[in-house]
Amino acid sequence: xxxxxxxxxxxxxxxKQARLLYLTPIIALILGSMTDVIFPVLKINFVPPVACLIxxxxxxxxxxxxxxxxxxxxxxxxxxxxxxxTMTDSLILVGMDGRITKVNRAxxxxxxxxxxxxxNKEVSSIVTAKATDGNALLRQVLEQGRIGSRSATYLxxxxxxxxxxxxxxAVKDRAEEPVGVVITxxxxxxxxxxxxxxxxxxEKYRTLVDHALVGIAIHQDSRFIFANERFADxxxxxxxxxxxxxxxERVHPDERDLIMTRARRRQAGENEPDTYEVRLLKKDGSVLxxxxxxxxxxxxxxxxxxxxxxxxTDTKTRIELEQVNKELxxxxxxxxxxxxxxxxxxxxxxxxxxxxxxxxxxxxxxxYLRRVCAATQHMGELIDDLLKLSRVTxxxxxxxxxxxxxxxxxxxxxxxETAPGRAVEFIIAREVSVAGDRSLLRVVLExxxxxxxxxxxxxxxxRIEFGITExxxxxxYFVRDDGAGFDMAYANKLFTPFQRLHGSNxxxxxGIGLATVQRIIYRHGGSVxxxxxxxxxxxxxxxxxx
Amino acid sequence: MDxxxxxxxxxxxxxxxxxxxxxxxxxxxxxxxxxxxxxxxLDYLFGTGAxxxxxxxxxxxxxxxxxxxxxxxxxxxxxxxxxxxxxxxxPVVILTSSREEQDLLNGYRLGANSYIxxxxxxxxxxxxxxxxxxxxxxxxxxxxxxxxx
Numbered sequence: 160x161x162x163x164x165x166x167x168x169x170x171x172x173x174x175k176q177a178r179l180l181y182l183t184p185i186i187a188l189i190l191g192s193m194t195d196v197i198f199p200v201l202k203i204n205f206v207p208p209v210a211c212l213i214x215x216x217x218x219x220x221x222x223x224x225x226x227x228x229x230x231x232x233x234x235x236x237x238x239x240x241x242x243x244x245t246m247t248d249s250l251i252l253v254g255m256d257g258r259i260t261k262v263n264r265a266x267x268x269x270x271x272x273x274x275x276x277x278x279n280k281e282v283s284s285i286v287t288a289k290a291t292d293g294n295a296l297l298r299q300v301l302e303q304g305r306i307g308s309r310s311a312t313y314l315x316x317x318x319x320x321x322x323x324x325x326x327x328x329a330v331k332d333r334a335e336e337p338v339g340v341v342i343t344x345x346x347x348x349x350x351x352x353x354x355x356x357x358x359x360x361x362e363k364y365r366t367l368v369d370h371a372l373v374g375i376a377i378h379q380d381s382r383f384i385f386a387n388e389r390f391a392d393x394x395x396x397x398x399x400x401x402x403x404x405x406x407x408e409r410v411h412p413d414e415r416d417l418i419m420t421r422a423r424r425r426q427a428g429e430n431e432p433d434t435y436e437v438r439l440l441k442k443d444g445s446v447l448x449x450x451x452x453x454x455x456x457x458x459x460x461x462x463x464x465x466x467x468x469x470x471x472t473d474t475k476t477r478i479e480l481e482q483v484n485k486e487l488x489x490x491x492x493x494x495x496x497x498x499x500x501x502x503x504x505x506x507x508x509x510x511x512x513x514x515x516x517x518x519x520x521x522x523x524x525x526x527y528l529r530r531v532c533a534a535t536q537h538m539g540e541l542i543d544d545l546l547k548l549s550r551v552t553x554x555x556x557x558x559x560x561x562x563x564x565x566x567x568x569x570x571x572x573x574x575x576e577t578a579p580g581r582a583v584e585f586i587i588a589r590e591v592s593v594a595g596d597r598s599l600l601r602v603v604l605e606x607x608x609x610x611x612x613x614x615x616x617x618x619x620x621x622r623i624e625f626g627i628t629e630x631x632x633x634x635x636y637f638v639r640d641d642g643a644g645f646d647m648a649y650a651n652k653l654f655t656p657f658q659r660l661h662g663s664n665x666x667x668x669x670g671i672g673l674a675t676v677q678r679i680i681y682r683h684g685g686s687v688x689x690x691x692x693x694x695x696x697x698x699x700x701x702x703x704x705x
Numbered sequence: 706m707d708x709x710x711x712x713x714x715x716x717x718x719x720x721x722x723x724x725x726x727x728x729x730x731x732x733x734x735x736x737x738x739x740x741x742x743x744x745x746x747l748d749y750l751f752g753t754g755a756x757x758x759x760x761x762x763x764x765x766x767x768x769x770x771x772x773x774x775x776x777x778x779x780x781x782x783x784x785x786x787x788x789x790x791x792x793x794x795x796p797v798v799i800l801t802s803s804r805e806e807q808d809l810l811n812g813y814r815l816g817a818n819s820y821i822x823x824x825x826x827x828x829x830x831x832x833x834x835x836x837x838x839x840x841x842x843x844x845x846x847x848x849x850x851x852x853x854x
Contacts, residue, residue: 539825
């Protein structure tokens with residue numbers, strides 16, 4: 160039985176049959192009329208009867224329709240052809256000589272050959288299986304009758320090696336004599352591509368899980384069966400240690416009952432939040448503030464809980480800090496208002512006493528009252544400076560370009576106005592511009608230049624310098640004076656609030672100015688330090704975030 | 706010459722004493738009306754409560770207003786004053802010990818004319834009050850509406 164492996168549908172055959180059935184009588188009629196008309200003209204005497212001719216030709220047409228196109232015969236062969244033509248597996252029929260006799264459409268699609276090119280080709284030039292070539296394979300098939308599901312390679316016309324899963328069986332004739340081999344092959348390229356995509360996608364998700372900022376774990380049958388490194392890190396365990404733990408013992412004892420109740424209710428289908436804040440216990444017993452999210456998933460065919468954990472310790476600290484800041488603000492406000500009011504009364508009424516009753520008091524009493532006045536004034540300054548210090552910590556820094564040279568000049572001018580008689584030379588570097596908060600940087604320069612002005616006040620002549628220099632590749636700004644200076648042994652105390660290196664009988668002050676400077680510089684991401692020598696002056700250096 | 710009235714809204718008796726003393730320094734005679742809280746201040750300004758029946762054609766030339774007051778605070782008093790035609794143009798000087806930026810901003814936003822922080826130093830305080838008096842009672846020209854209510 161000869162199969163035509165090319166795709167020809169039933170319809171195609173029906174068309175051919177119909178054409179034969181109506182064409183043959185027409186041809187017979189035409190030929191019949193021609194013999195009737197033309198033969199006598201040509202003086203040919205033998206004239207077959209027309210009816211005879213018609214019947215003859217029609218009969219021939221019917222024979223053709225039956226034999227070639229299977230008219231009115233059963234159609235298993237047509238069905239088989241259809242199946243073969245539409246199947247996606249490759250099918251190759253090989254003769255006993257090892258040459259291809261037939262192939263189906265799928266084979267042509269896979270290999271890129273035409274049917275003509277393939278027929279009569281050595282099968283060994285197309286099919287190889289591992290170390291075995293096509294011919295050896297054929298022999299094997301003929302010996303064993305069939306071989307199944309082996310991977311092999313088909314060599315396509317363009318040189319591509321196509322991986323296939325193939326089986327082969329011997330074809331025998333009626334006398335059970337082998338006449339060839341039929342080979343079916345499943346194109347593995349799609350499958351391999353799918354597997355590759357699957358692996359890539361799996362790798363992608365694995366990377367996502369491994370590098371996630373949140374801890375991820377799967378909990379099943381009362382223990383962790385999977386965790387990412389972040390999860391282990393958060394709790395202070397290694398991945399191996401995590402495997403045997405249960406979630407319950409990792410929850411803070413105070414919250415265990417609540418969590419367990421929730422878990423039970425959730426599993427019972429009740430509406431419970433699946434994300435909540437909870438305290439977890441680390442390996443070392445310390446507490447981890449966490450936001451935990453649960454999802455019931457199917458893992459290896461059993462229900463499991465997918466747990467994601469976000470560390471909220473920082474958030475907690477921040478909220479607490481904000482709270483403290485708010486309290487500080489309220490405190491500053493009340494200091495500003497409430498502490499100053501009684502102070503004003505003390506100062507005011509002492510002054511009134513001095514003014515209205517000064518004459519009736521003796522010198523000692525007047526001196527005491529003056530001391531009260533001076534002390535209240537000093538306390539007023541202290542309160543103001545403290546408020547300034549706290550404001551420096553609280554205000555938001557607004558960055559802009561600030562010309563420190565211009566600022567220094569204006570501060571110097573203001574200082575000179577307070578004591579026009581003093582011989583102080585200001586040397587201010589030109590065009591020093593920085594990025595920073597204008598009002599805060601002004602506080603820095605006011606304090607540093609103000610200090611220089613104050614601590615040179617005992618010298619008949621003074622020199623105050625604002626400049627810019629470089630140290631270890633950093634830009635450093637400085638304010639230098641040749642005044643009272645300080646002992647380097649106390650250099651570390653300079654920036655402590657209320658810490659003074661000079662008695663108030665020498666130089667007045669509250670001891671908060673440099674602490675304020677330091678906070679401002681810190682908030683600008685810089686640092687501040689000082690060098691000095693007693694009676695040889697002091698230099699204050701500061702840097703700002705570049 | 707019209708008698709000029711200063712309305713002092715202040716709850717702290719010490720501050721009242723000191724401010725009145727500072728206001729009395731100098732030779733200009735003014736009547737100083739002292740009220741102790743926000744409600745009383747509004748009563749005086751609009752002739753209600755304890756001040757029912759007061760001649761409302763006589764309005765203070767300037768109001769000195771503390772911010773922290775019992776019952777109704779200073780900013781609220783200012784808001785009422787600026788919302789009422791009768792008191793809309795009366796100059797208001799905020800006198801307070803607060804230097805909170807927020808208070809300062811709110812004061813100006815609600816239409817305060819000056820904002821003075823009470824200094825601890827009494828000499829400075831007298832000077833500040835003196836300047837205020839000089840400016841608001843003598844130099845400042847009030848809008849015509851104020852004179853013919």
